[in-house]
Amino acid sequence: MKKTIFFLVATFLVATSFSQSEKYIAAMKKNIADIDSALIKNDAARLVDIAASFERIGDAEKTQWLPFYYAAYCQITFSFIKNDPASNDGIADKADQLLAKAEALEKSNSEISLLKAMSASLRMLVNPMERWMDLGPKIQNYSQDAMTQDPTNPRPYWFSGVSLKNTPEQFGGGCGTAKPQLDKAMELFGTFKPASELHPNWGKQVCERDAAGCK
Amino acid sequence: MKRVRNILFLVFAALLSVLANGQTTVKGVVKDNKGKAMPGISITLKDTYDGATTDSSGKYSFKTTEKGEQLIVASSIGYKSFEQKIILDGTTQTIDISLKEEITELRAVVLTAGTFEASDRKRAAVVLDPIDIVTTASANGDITGALKTLPGAQQVGESEGLYVRGGTAAETKTFIDGTLVNNFFFSSVPNIAQFGRFSPFIFKGTVFSTGGYSALYGQALSSALILESIDLPDQSSANIGLTVLSGSVGYQHLAKNKKYSWGGSYSYTNLGLAFAVIKQRQDYQKVPAYHNADANFRIKTSKTGMLKYYGYFSNNRLAFTTNSIDSLGYKDRFALGNTNVYHNLAWRENLGSRWKLNMGVSYTNNKDDISSSMQDNNKNEVLLGGLEFKRFNVDVKGNYFNAKFVLEKRLKGLSALRFGSEYNYSNDKSIYTDYNGNKYPGSVKEHINSVFAEADIYITNDVAAKAGTRFEHSALLDKTNIAPRLSIAYKLGKGSQASLAYGIFYQNPERRYLPSTSSLTFMKATHYIAQFQKVANQQSFRTELFYKKYDNLLKTAQTTGQETAINNNGFGDAKGIEFFWRDKKTIKNFDYWISYSYLDTKRDFLNFPFAITPNFAAKHTASLVTKKFVQKWKMNLNAAYNFASGRPYYNIGFDGANYKFNDRGTIPDYHNVSFSINYLPFIGKKNPKAFAVYVLQVSNIFNIKQTYGYQYSYNGYRKEAIVPTSRMFVFLGAFISFGVDRSDEVINNGL
Numbered sequence: 001m002k003k004t005i006f007f008l009v010a011t012f013l014v015a016t017s018f019s020q021s022e023k024y025i026a027a028m029k030k031n032i033a034d035i036d037s038a039l040i041k042n043d044a045a046r047l048v049d050i051a052a053s054f055e056r057i058g059d060a061e062k063t064q065w066l067p068f069y070y071a072a073y074c075q076i077t078f079s080f081i082k083n084d085p086a087s088n089d090g091i092a093d094k095a096d097q098l099l100a101k102a103e104a105l106e107k108s109n110s111e112i113s114l115l116k117a118m119s120a121s122l123r124m125l126v127n128p129m130e131r132w133m134d135l136g137p138k139i140q141n142y143s144q145d146a147m148t149q150d151p152t153n154p155r156p157y158w159f160s161g162v163s164l165k166n167t168p169e170q171f172g173g174g175c176g177t178a179k180p181q182l183d184k185a186m187e188l189f190g191t192f193k194p195a196s197e198l199h200p201n202w203g204k205q206v207c208e209r210d211a212a213g214c215k
Numbered sequence: 216m217k218r219v220r221n222i223l224f225l226v227f228a229a230l231l232s233v234l235a236n237g238q239t240t241v242k243g244v245v246k247d248n249k250g251k252a253m254p255g256i257s258i259t260l261k262d263t264y265d266g267a268t269t270d271s272s273g274k275y276s277f278k279t280t281e282k283g284e285q286l287i288v289a290s291s292i293g294y295k296s297f298e299q300k301i302i303l304d305g306t307t308q309t310i311d312i313s314l315k316e317e318i319t320e321l322r323a324v325v326l327t328a329g330t331f332e333a334s335d336r337k338r339a340a341v342v343l344d345p346i347d348i349v350t351t352a353s354a355n356g357d358i359t360g361a362l363k364t365l366p367g368a369q370q371v372g373e374s375e376g377l378y379v380r381g382g383t384a385a386e387t388k389t390f391i392d393g394t395l396v397n398n399f400f401f402s403s404v405p406n407i408a409q410f411g412r413f414s415p416f417i418f419k420g421t422v423f424s425t426g427g428y429s430a431l432y433g434q435a436l437s438s439a440l441i442l443e444s445i446d447l448p449d450q451s452s453a454n455i456g457l458t459v460l461s462g463s464v465g466y467q468h469l470a471k472n473k474k475y476s477w478g479g480s481y482s483y484t485n486l487g488l489a490f491a492v493i494k495q496r497q498d499y500q501k502v503p504a505y506h507n508a509d510a511n512f513r514i515k516t517s518k519t520g521m522l523k524y525y526g527y528f529s530n531n532r533l534a535f536t537t538n539s540i541d542s543l544g545y546k547d548r549f550a551l552g553n554t555n556v557y558h559n560l561a562w563r564e565n566l567g568s569r570w571k572l573n574m575g576v577s578y579t580n581n582k583d584d585i586s587s588s589m590q591d592n593n594k595n596e597v598l599l600g601g602l603e604f605k606r607f608n609v610d611v612k613g614n615y616f617n618a619k620f621v622l623e624k625r626l627k628g629l630s631a632l633r634f635g636s637e638y639n640y641s642n643d644k645s646i647y648t649d650y651n652g653n654k655y656p657g658s659v660k661e662h663i664n665s666v667f668a669e670a671d672i673y674i675t676n677d678v679a680a681k682a683g684t685r686f687e688h689s690a691l692l693d694k695t696n697i698a699p700r701l702s703i704a705y706k707l708g709k710g711s712q713a714s715l716a717y718g719i720f721y722q723n724p725e726r727r728y729l730p731s732t733s734s735l736t737f738m739k740a741t742h743y744i745a746q747f748q749k750v751a752n753q754q755s756f757r758t759e760l761f762y763k764k765y766d767n768l769l770k771t772a773q774t775t776g777q778e779t780a781i782n783n784n785g786f787g788d789a790k791g792i793e794f795f796w797r798d799k800k801t802i803k804n805f806d807y808w809i810s811y812s813y814l815d816t817k818r819d820f821l822n823f824p825f826a827i828t829p830n831f832a833a834k835h836t837a838s839l840v841t842k843k844f845v846q847k848w849k850m851n852l853n854a855a856y857n858f859a860s861g862r863p864y865y866n867i868g869f870d871g872a873n874y875k876f877n878d879r880g881t882i883p884d885y886h887n888v889s890f891s892i893n894y895l896p897f898i899g900k901k902n903p904k905a906f907a908v909y910v911l912q913v914s915n916i917f918n919i920k921q922t923y924g925y926q927y928s929y930n931g932y933r934k935e936a937i938v939p940t941s942r943m944f945v946f947l948g949a950f951i952s953f954g955v956d957r958s959d960e961v962i963n964n965g966l
Contacts, residue, residue: 048268049267052257052259052268053268056257056264056265056266059261060262060263060264086752086753090292094292127344129844130344130345133449134449137449171849
């Protein structure tokens with residue numbers, strides 16, 4: 001019992017004297033866990049709150065790119081789930097602002113490049129007929145950047161696969177072209193190790209589901 | 216055991232109380248300046264992790280362990296961020312926040328009265344996408360063809376140009392990158408409308424004003440067509456085009472650093488093949504043939520600056536005969552040679568501290584060589600007694616120079632102040648040679664200097680105004696004018712707005728009626744426009760009511776066989792109502808728009824005996840334009856129907872002292888149904904080696920008889936309908952462009 005008391009007191013002492021970086025790690029972990037639970041509960045609106053929380057962390061820390069990255073990721077994911085193209089431009093504006101902040105702190109990062117591709121594709125969905133000539137190559141380039149900047153990152157392959165899956169077959173899309181990309185993504189998900197517990201490690205389940213839809 | 220439990224409880228209690236003492240709750244409500252609760256707003260304790268997002272009723276609440284003086288910040292896109300000091304001392308703080316809306320382009324009301332815009336900008340004035348210009352079935356790939364399906368423009372087929380709200384084609388002026396374009400269309404041919412000279416693909420933005428336009432533009436009584444050329448291309452590319460009418464090659468080079476580009480193209484158009492298949496009313500001795508060449512460069516002069524050059528050269532000839540209406544068994548011959556050179560240089564730059572500069576110069580050199588004569592059935596030149604005047608020659612040389620600069624200072628929000636100056640020089644020289652070989656030279660030189668200033672004032676996101684004034688001095692007329700312009704827009708609700716516009720517009724007498732022996736002044740039009748617009752979710756509706764008053768229109772008389780200006784005693788007015796409805800939503804992958812215009816206009820100008828409805832004004836005009844994209848076939852199927860109620864026609868004769876009607880009436884209603892298919896086989900392909908568009912276009916598919924008016928024999932005894940050169944017309948073409956990185960590959964693959 002004494003041990004228990006000692007433990008509690010110790011916990012209390014530690015809790016009140018958290019160093020800045022431990023506080024950062026704890027807050028980030030909590031938010032990352034919140035994203036997962038919001039996605040499981042299919043509570044897209046919650047993602048906007050989490051995005052705001054990440055942004056607060058980023059603004060307070062000033063030197064960490066991951067909070068801005070996750071804030072943008074939440075905004076983009078929210079927009080894809082919401083599926084209301086008319087609102088996409090506004091959300092993409094916000095996401096691009098956040099990504100610019102992340103990129104100022106972390107150059108040539110595969111994960112950031114991928115979100116840039118996803119944000120551009122949100123914009124394209126507003127008016128695909130009119131915008132694909134302009135944005136199609138941009139999405140392509142960002143995705144390509146994401147693949148070359150980190151060849152072990154499965155997410156660019158997943159995104160490229162899922163984009164193809166949602167493109168009509170007449171336009172070179174469909175499962176036929178999507179499958180190899182999704183397979184490649186699944187293969188990479190099998191071996192992918194994030195740089196730290198805070199680094200991006202999302203997408204495996206979604207990719208499994210998408211790959212399962214392409215048999 | 217119980218003791219231990221008690222100790223445990225005590226420790227817990229102590230722990231909790233310490234934690235509780237260290238925490239402060241901050242809560243409140245966020246509302247906008249109208250008192251409406253704002254959900255989804257992020258509240259932050261500055262430079263800490265603590266904060267919250269407001270719920271659906273605008274409420275927020277969070278706990279923080281921070282102490283002492285802190286800043287609470289609330290921010291949201293489109294609102295000014297809110298900051299307030301708070302003292303955190305453990306007691307609950309209630310901070311209610313009111314956010315002030317920031318005036319932003321996305322939310323603010325847009326000054327749309329009289330304006331149709333085709334561009335990629337996300338604004339309420341935008342009713343067309345740039346691609347609409349080339350996918351409107353009745354447009355025949357011509358910019359003005361697409362604009363004729365919008366309310367306000369007439370369906371005039373016997374001559375080129377935009378006839379807007381009871382105005383003549385000369386009352387519409389075209390501007391490319393800010394500067395005036397002379398000879399926007401190919402030179403006129405009697406009773407055959409000519410195309411615009413410029414490809415629609417070199418423009419990224421089109422603003423078509425049917426009235427009440429900005430003080431930055433002048434010398435157009437009715438309408439301004441404002442075109443903006445494209446900036447740097449996305450990649451280097453080569454392209455070829457082959458159609459039943461023409462062949463073209465072009466190349467665009469984009470520098471590796473994406474800082475500059477250059478390019479050029481050449482096309483040769485020959486209507487011989489088309490005319491061999493589709494019988495023309497005219498008997499061509501020289502089938503229309505055009506050489507067109509253009510060149511461009513674009514340089515990024517800084518992060519925001521861009522210098523653009525576009526140069527154009529064209530040479531074309533044609534000659535044809537038609538059965539003479541004046542003398543049976545004889546033919547009228549008309550021949551035209553035209554050479555046109557156009558240069559445009561435009562520069563825009565942000566100068567810092569919210570100053571922006573736009574400047575441009577353009578130069579045009581245009582030569583027309585027109586000859587008219589009569590021939591007998593064996594195509595020998597003849598000179599018939601009493602009809603000698605039908606043999607003549609006119610050589611026209613025009614030199615035009617236009618320079619303009621506009622300085623803009625962005626003020627708070629979207630408000631801005633703009634001012635600048637414009638200089639227009641024109642020198643028209645002509646030599647008229649009569650059947651005897653007598654030469655009558657003419658020369659008209661003009662300098663117009665203008666200064667202008669305008670202010671965009673955004674009071675809130677819901678109210679905006681644009682007020683401007685333009686001063687012009689004409690050296691030729693030796694007169695000055697002051698033209699005030701004002702437009703106001705008020706947001707009524709989400710997506711709906713009401714606008715008003717007023718303005719005075721001046722224009723010099725048309726040079727073709729000069730020189731005159733009398734002293735002339737500017738022609739004047741006053742516009743009053745009221746508009747309602749609602750745009751929501753892929754659907755837009757607008758209606759416009761207008762009244763236009765004309766003063767000081769030109770009156771002409773016959774002197775030595777020529778129509779010459781005598782005074783400014785002409786006048787007139789035009790009023791009407793217009794509707795536009797576009798819907799991309801109701802049917803998936805199907806897009807259509809309907810426009811309708813009602814026009815009531817009368818004017819007394821040129822040789823009109825008194826005020827009448829002019830022969831270019833139909834009371835009812837309507838268009839239905841539909842576009843359907845069939846994914847499976849990778850095809851765009853476009854159809855258009857244009858309608859105009861019968862226009863009046865007149866034969867006005869000169870009895871030596873006065874003009875009078877020899878005949879008058881109304882032409883039949885005009886109907887035209889056109890259809891086009893664009894086939895895009897490469898669309899959506901990953902890394903396509905080439906991009907191709909195949910076009911099939913049929914105008915007047917039902918072969919309906921269209922009458923544009925009547926022409927009369929010299930003695931007035933015979934009249935003949937003015938009809939299109941052929942009823943139906945079929946156009947077939949292929950346009951292929953190669954991204955240059957891969958073109959070698961394509962060629963090697965044996966294309």
